[in-house]
Amino acid sequence: MGEPHRVGIVGLGVISRAYLETLADHPAVSVVAVADLDASRSAAVAAELRDAEAMSVERLLDRPDVQTVLNLTIPAAHAEISLGAIDAGKNVYVEKPLAVTFADGRSIMERAASAGVRVGCAPDTVLGTGTQTARAAIDGGLIGRPLSASAVMVTAGHERWHPNPDFYYAPGGGPLLDMGPYYVSALVHLLGPVRAVVGAASRLRAERVIGSGPRAGQRIPVQVDTHVSGVLEHVDGALSTITKSFDGVATTAAPIEVQGETGALAVPDPNYFDGEVRHFPLGGTGWRALEPRAGYVGASRGVGLVDLVQADGHRPPRAGGEVALHVLETMTALLRSAAEGRRIELTTAVRRPVPVPLIQVEDWKGQDPYGH
Incomplete structure (x- = not known):
């Protein structure tokens, strides 16, 4: 599988524990940096990981060896952190939803396309x-x-x-x-x-x-x-x-x-x-x-990020930003429909993600089952 893909995590709240269960020992990725508004929390998490260093959000986004930022902040901060990572030339994987507003979600995807980086988003x-x-x-x-x-x-x-x-x-x-x-x-x-x-x-x-x-x-x-x-x-x-x-x-x-x-x-x-x-x-x-008969067996949160890493441009990530933007538009359009009392047609169009064959996580950790 070559060198592990280097990940920096921003936001170390409750959901971060579930992600670390998958990412901490996965051979495809290495968590090299963590950041949180609570410096003591980021220091404690870094101490649990083999290669991670605790640092400020700004330093993490500027760190050249971080290839993908895992954005686990609260929803209101999703767009700010994701756009900052994209502007620094990094891929982003975001906890759901992609952003608070459809306009912010669209900005994330457009900025990522211009920068030539990838976006993934929960849920996986x-x-x-x-x-x-x-x-x-x-x-x-x-x-x-x-x-x-x-x-x-x-x-x-x-x-x-x-x-x-x-x-x-x-x-x-x-x-x-x-x-x-x-x-x-x-x-x-x-x-x-x-x-x-x-x-x-x-x-x-x-x-x-x-x-x-x-x-x-x-x-x-x-x-x-x-x-x-x-x-x-x-x-x-x-x-x-x-x-x-x-x-x-x-x-x-x-x-x-x-x-x-x-x-x-x-x-x-x-x-x-x-x-x-x-x-x-x-x-x-x-x-x-x-x-x-299909799907990642025994999976936990974070498999979508690894799926994005292993896709590496050969196929769209299954938990990709395009689907997340479509889901975000669907939800915000529902709320707008409720407020305005009318049917609303969506502007985004996506294809169904590639299905997942029946894959044991242990096998998946050992090699990329798609031969990429």
Whole structure:
């Protein structure tokens, strides 16, 4: 595989631990620099890694041996850090969403194209065996022509468990921009890109109460819609209905269901890499589980970055910026549709990412399974 690709991480919050589980010992990459607004946090993370040095964000972006910046900052900082990395001639892999606004997301992609660097973006969970097995079943004709899908996420809100949940209720947060990337990305992998949307949204509580940590009991303002529903019109004609809510308690709905002419699929939660895919054939009497037939087995967050590194210009990255921009436009168009009360046609067009064959992560760590 040659020399490992050198990565610098900006932002060392909760999600960084999941990324480091994948990246810390992966032979394709080497984490050589880490930065966080909390210098003690970056020093602690650097001490855990073999080759990493703690430093300021500015120094990391200027460091010549950093080839790709992993941007794990809060959503409001995604565009600033990504554009700074691109201007320094570095590739970027961003935690979802690509940016807070579609305009910022488009600027990232346009600036990257001009600079000749690559952009990747979470979620990469859709590259696991859950979504990829469902996609393989659809592509193999198991349910006939796909006609419709539903994607549902209902929770009481992240303030119940997160000690600093403010950004979930600030611009760039809310259930759609926070959790929607998992579901919309999965729908794009399963059914293809979206051409138009119709949305509705509500915000029925002005405040939320933090439920854990040193700020427990503190009230925070709600600045975004906390329940969003909509319809996605896919290019090939299928319709998806989507509901994302921080206003509920629980639901019995499957995270994603796909209805076809000759069967239905229940798809596991795209917030996770794996999970059971179930099939109900036309005329059948019950659901049956499908054996995993595609996707990275045993994967964790960060596989999308490694996929980008190993693509290296030979193919589009599966968790690439183009798909992330399309997903961002889909979500922001839903919110705009809700505000304006009209159907909105999208301006971006993408192809479904290349499917992932059934790959054991251990094998994938040893060599590039695509022969590049």
